[in-house]
Structure formats: structure tokens, C-alpha cells
Amino acid sequence: MAPKLPLHHPVEQSSTASAGGQAAAHPAPPRGLMRWLLTTNHKEIGSLYLIFSLTMFFIGGIFALVVRAELFQPGLQLVVPEFFNQMTTMHGLIMVFGAIMPAFVGLANWMVPLQIGAPDMALPRLNNFSFWLLPVAFTLLLSTLLMPGGGPNFGWTFYAPLSTTYAPPSTTFFILSLHIAGISSILGAINIIATILNLRAPGMRLMDMPLFCWTWLITAFLLIAVMPVLAGAVTMMLMDINFGTSFFNAAGGGDPVLFQHLFWFFGHPEVYIMILPAFGIVSAIIPTFSRKRLFGYASMVYATASIAILSFMVWAHHMFTVGLPLAAELFFMYTTMLIAVPTGVKVFNWIATMFRGSISFEPPMLFALAFVVQFTVGGFSGLMLAISPADFQYHDTYFVVAHFHYVLVPGALFAILAAAYYWLPKWTGHYPNVKLAQWHFWLSVIGVNLTFFPMHFSGLAGMPRRIPDYALQFADFNVASSLGAFLFGASQLLFVILIIKCVRGGEKAPAKAWEGAEDLEWSVPSPAPLHTFEHPPTFRRESE
Amino acid sequence: MRNEAGRDHDNRQGVRRTVSKTLFALAGMFAFAFALVPLYDVFCEVTGLNGKTSASAQALVHEEVDTSRMVTVQFVTRGSAGLPWNLEVETRQIRVHPGQSAEVGFAFHNTGDSAIWGRAVPSVSPSRANPHLRKLTCFCFQEQRLEAGERMSAPLVFQLTRDLPEDVNTVTLVYTLYPVTRDEAALQARASGGIGDEA
Numbered sequence: 001m002a003p004k005l006p007l008h009h010p011v012e013q014s015s016t017a018s019a020g021g022q023a024a025a026h027p028a029p030p031r032g033l034m035r036w037l038l039t040t041n042h043k044e045i046g047s048l049y050l051i052f053s054l055t056m057f058f059i060g061g062i063f064a065l066v067v068r069a070e071l072f073q074p075g076l077q078l079v080v081p082e083f084f085n086q087m088t089t090m091h092g093l094i095m096v097f098g099a100i101m102p103a104f105v106g107l108a109n110w111m112v113p114l115q116i117g118a119p120d121m122a123l124p125r126l127n128n129f130s131f132w133l134l135p136v137a138f139t140l141l142l143s144t145l146l147m148p149g150g151g152p153n154f155g156w157t158f159y160a161p162l163s164t165t166y167a168p169p170s171t172t173f174f175i176l177s178l179h180i181a182g183i184s185s186i187l188g189a190i191n192i193i194a195t196i197l198n199l200r201a202p203g204m205r206l207m208d209m210p211l212f213c214w215t216w217l218i219t220a221f222l223l224i225a226v227m228p229v230l231a232g233a234v235t236m237m238l239m240d241i242n243f244g245t246s247f248f249n250a251a252g253g254g255d256p257v258l259f260q261h262l263f264w265f266f267g268h269p270e271v272y273i274m275i276l277p278a279f280g281i282v283s284a285i286i287p288t289f290s291r292k293r294l295f296g297y298a299s300m301v302y303a304t305a306s307i308a309i310l311s312f313m314v315w316a317h318h319m320f321t322v323g324l325p326l327a328a329e330l331f332f333m334y335t336t337m338l339i340a341v342p343t344g345v346k347v348f349n350w351i352a353t354m355f356r357g358s359i360s361f362e363p364p365m366l367f368a369l370a371f372v373v374q375f376t377v378g379g380f381s382g383l384m385l386a387i388s389p390a391d392f393q394y395h396d397t398y399f400v401v402a403h404f405h406y407v408l409v410p411g412a413l414f415a416i417l418a419a420a421y422y423w424l425p426k427w428t429g430h431y432p433n434v435k436l437a438q439w440h441f442w443l444s445v446i447g448v449n450l451t452f453f454p455m456h457f458s459g460l461a462g463m464p465r466r467i468p469d470y471a472l473q474f475a476d477f478n479v480a481s482s483l484g485a486f487l488f489g490a491s492q493l494l495f496v497i498l499i500i501k502c503v504r505g506g507e508k509a510p511a512k513a514w515e516g517a518e519d520l521e522w523s524v525p526s527p528a529p530l531h532t533f534e535h536p537p538t539f540r541r542e543s544e
Numbered sequence: 545m546r547n548e549a550g551r552d553h554d555n556r557q558g559v560r561r562t563v564s565k566t567l568f569a570l571a572g573m574f575a576f577a578f579a580l581v582p583l584y585d586v587f588c589e590v591t592g593l594n595g596k597t598s599a600s601a602q603a604l605v606h607e608e609v610d611t612s613r614m615v616t617v618q619f620v621t622r623g624s625a626g627l628p629w630n631l632e633v634e635t636r637q638i639r640v641h642p643g644q645s646a647e648v649g650f651a652f653h654n655t656g657d658s659a660i661w662g663r664a665v666p667s668v669s670p671s672r673a674n675p676h677l678r679k680l681t682c683f684c685f686q687e688q689r690l691e692a693g694e695r696m697s698a699p700l701v702f703q704l705t706r707d708l709p710e711d712v713n714t715v716t717l718v719y720t721l722y723p724v725t726r727d728e729a730a731l732q733a734r735a736s737g738g739i740g741d742e743a
Binding site for chain 2: 199
């Protein structure tokens, strides 16, 4: 994947980096593959993360299309059920751990130092290590598909005993790959916390930071808190499978429900790990293209922090049907609904930012607006699922699938796309092609809604998830979903074409690429030279 | 420039401090994940959730039998993969007064063609009834070994205490059979006089 990278040619560097004044102090970097293997530059590592995540996005997408192709008609057409299960599982694992999370870490690597005026991440070598763990982890994970007995087939939530007693032999490799990916996330989180807390430009208080940095700081704390719990849970699985312990085995005095508690104690904060940075991105884009300051900055910070704290108190809403006592059902129902309050504050603030603003609809703004609307749709179906008595009907149906895809695809993914469109001028020095971006946007929006909106109805009508075949009455909804999925998948190829074109050329972008953009990253040239802010910038508060 | 070097030094110290704090938090959370396992058991035991019953014999509580109330106690037995045993109960359900003790006979039968260790794991539903069900004698306290084709009968003596919540009229006791694969471990536990039961 190296050759396609947006190379910062040494010639360009020396001319543009003279602003920093220290380019000559560094020895010449190694060339070719070694340059990327050994790089400690936050921009290069950020690019590596983003390209890795785009690759994983297409691999996970192909798995999803296998699933949708099989579900195009009732009956078994294309794949055997065992393989279907591997596809749903791998799609989920790859998208969560391989596509969405690394994309946000990549954005953080690129933008956090630029936004706080730091020369690089606090721990550059660790940064390199945490990236290169990822290709190892996912090569290992993907290789399980070729092993005897196939890859993981127990769903991305890998509930015991499906993932222990009844799991394929490759599960040990799956556990190892999750461990490696988890270590990578943890190291990335340590790095981001250390950077934000210690390397801010002189005079920049925490409450002066752009919201993307704030949301990432909080996300990094969530990662530190829950990734070790995931590591613990998969270690227990490993011991149950290979060393005869009985953490999750009822025969030996263990309890399978304990696995679900452990998993969702990690899993619920995990879903906020995948959405909080998206909130930060949207909070940067909407003010820029509304040409107004963000409405309610402080309330945004407090809302993000409250969502993070509440995320530790809601995990059992994924387990309403395991036989919780009434008191627990009520507790988790109320805490879950409580999360709608800070989230509502955020949506209100975004709308209030746009109110009486001078709005223009450049590609990043299109995706950000779609995010606000569609994420709210996903939020509302989440509220429906939070109603514990109703959840007994919705549990494990396509309604759940519709819900979490609405928050993850037009939610997290659209925010990542918006971020890419927003910062591509800074990364490449060129504006992305507007016509192509508009095609990409509209086809994606139509594709996403055609795919996931009918799933609400098939789910409410009772179609179970993770099933390769279904009753005839669900056929029409599934045809629509499958057509939408292929439309959405194909339209993402436009994004790849657009990026390649943007790296190669296009309309030149000035340092301040967007009229209303105010953060520090717009004070360095476009494309951003390899080394920036080697002398800390002087930070001026907007109000002063 | 001096100023900048000083700041660099401060930064590096700050980074080091942040990193050691986060590493400390990481180790703590990893340990917490494992601590959750015993904590979960303790939590279930204290609250009686999860239908986990006491794993050892309890004493009879001497109290007056509450003849004004009848509670139905149902027995369900389930086999499990990998253990060719049947567990029969002499009666599927009985009606008792709270405070009264009752005895029910169970019969194990190994239908397989080799000797094997197994155990019956109990679960009580609704879990609110759990603290009020006292088992005086139960085959579920220990692992059993049955020769090929062997039959064994074992009694369950239990008592529902009078403070059973008013609205509980039916208590279901489920026994699920599980194979015990750690033959040696079980044998050793037996030989050393223990009950072979850590759960």
C-alpha cells in the first residue's frame, strides 16, 4: 500500500518547512518502504492509519456485501450458513476494530498536534509501534478464514459459550489478534492523552481547545478504562478454551452471563469511543460553514464528559432478556434514557450554531449535516430499544441492526468522511473535486437509507439477525436493503478515486482553506509541511 | 532559546508523569476485570440473583409451619451434551407449606457404556425465592461417578422458609447435568476428604 501514499517530497518540505526553520537539523529520512516502517512523524503515521482504515473498510464492506447478497432472496443461494456466520462476525470485527477506530486514531494523529500547536505527538516512537501492531493484528484475524474450521463465527460480540465451548479451533488466533489490536488502541490513547495534557501551545487552556481535541481526550480516557477489561475477558476465554478453567462454563461453576456483563462493560463505552470523536469533528465543521462560533462550547464539553461517565452505567441494556431482576431492568432503562439528555444538548447546540448563520454547503458540510439528521434517527431508535419491556420484542432482531448501523454508518462513518473532506486541503494542498464529492455524498445518503431504513420494518416484523435465511414475508424489505448496500458499497469507490485525484492535483488550497475556519491547523501552509510548530505558536483567544 | 529548552524539559517530565499515571490506571482496570469474577459471585450470592443456590448443606430452620399458605415447588431436570445420563425425579411438582421440610427422590442413570463423572448444577427461579429455599441434603453438593449402566438414587431434602415473599406461589428448581472432565482433580478432592466443590 505504500506507493499510493501522499508523499511529501523532500524538495517541497525544505521550501515550506523553512517557516519552522529547523528542517536541516534532521538527518535525511530513509526512503521507500523503510521510511514508512520507521517513521515517527505524526502526519505520516496519521496517513498510515487512515489508509489502513480505508483498506479495512473495503474488506469489511465486501464481507457485508456477501451477507447482503445471500439475503437478497429467502432461501440459501450463495453461501453455506457456516460461512455466512463467519461473514457477519468478521464484518463486525473488521469495521469496529479495523475501520472506525483506526480512522479516528489517524485523524487524531494528524490533527491533534496541529490543533493544539504541538510539534508532534508526545511519544513518537510509541506512535509508530501502535500503528504497526494493527496490520499484524488484522492479518492474523483475516488469516483465520483460511484455517481448518473457519474463522470466528459467533458474532462480533463473541458470547461464551459460543466462543469457547462451541468455537472453531481458530478462536485462539482471534483472541491473540484482539489482544494486539487492543494494545495498539491503548498505546494510541496514552499518546493522545500525553500530547493533549502536556504539549498545548503556551496560553492555551483546556477550555480553549478545539472540540475535536476535547472529545478525543475523553475518548482516550474511555479507551484506557475499558480496553483492559476486554483484554481480561478474552484472556479468560483463552484460559477456558486452552487451560481448562471455567470462567464462563456452568459445568465448572462459572457463568456464561458473566461473559456478557464483562463484554458489555467494555462494549458500551466502546460504542461511545466510536462516536465521541465524530461529535468533535462535526463541532468543528458546522461552525466553519455556518461562519459562526460554536454555540455553547462549554456545554458541549460537559455533555461529552457526561456521556462518557454515563456510558459506564448502562451496559446491561444489551442484556435485558438474560433474566435480570426487575430493579436492574428499571435502573438500566432509566440510565440509558438519561444519555439522551447530553446527546440532545449536543444536537441542540449544532442546530443553534447554524441558526441565523451564513451557511454554505461544501462537501464537508453536506456530510456533517447528514450526520446530525441521521445520527438523531439512530438515537431515537436507541431510545425505543432502551424501553426494557419493548426490548423483549426488539432484542436480536433487525431493528437492532438498523439502530446501530444508523449511529455507525451515517453517524461515525459520515463524520470520518466529513473530516476527510474538511482536512484534505490541509493534507494534500488541493481541494477535493466538488462534483465528485457531491455524487459521492448523494449516492451514499441514498444508499445508506435504502439499506438500513427497511431494516427497522423487517426488525419490527420479527426478522431475527444473524440468520442466512428468512421467512417469505421479509423478502421485499431485504431486496431493498441489499440493493441499497450494493449502491452504498459502489459509491465508496468514488471516494477512493476522489482521494487519488486530490493527492495528485486539483485546485490549490491556501493555508486557511475554508473561509470560516478558525482553529490553529489553518495557520500552517497547505499542504502541511512535514514539521510544524517547532516553535510553539502564540495562542490568542478569539474573544480577546 | 533557554526558555524553550526549559519548556521542553517541563514537557518531557509532564509526559512521563502522564504516562505513568495512565499505565497505573491500565493495570488497575485489567486487575478489575479479573476481580469482577469473584465480585460477581459475591454479588449474586448476597442478592440471591442468578438462581445460584448454596453449594453446601444448610441447617433446618425450626419454625412453625404456615398452614395458611401453599406453595408449588416444581422440579425440572435437564441433560447436557457429552454426558449420557438421565436424571429422573419421582414427582414433577409438590405442594408444601412454608416452614415445612419435604423430601423428594431423584434417580441417576448412566445410559452410556463407560464410567464417568458428572454433576447436577441447580438453579432456582424466580431468583427472589432463592434465599428462602434451604437445602438440607442434596446430591448437587458433590460430583458423582456412575459406572456404565449404573443407577443411583439420591434424595433432596429442602425447606421453604416462612419469610418467602407473599406473591411467590411457584418455585422452580432446575437441575442441569454436566460432565466433569477433570477426573483426577475430582478424585483427589474426594480422596482428601473434601467435597470436591469450589463453586
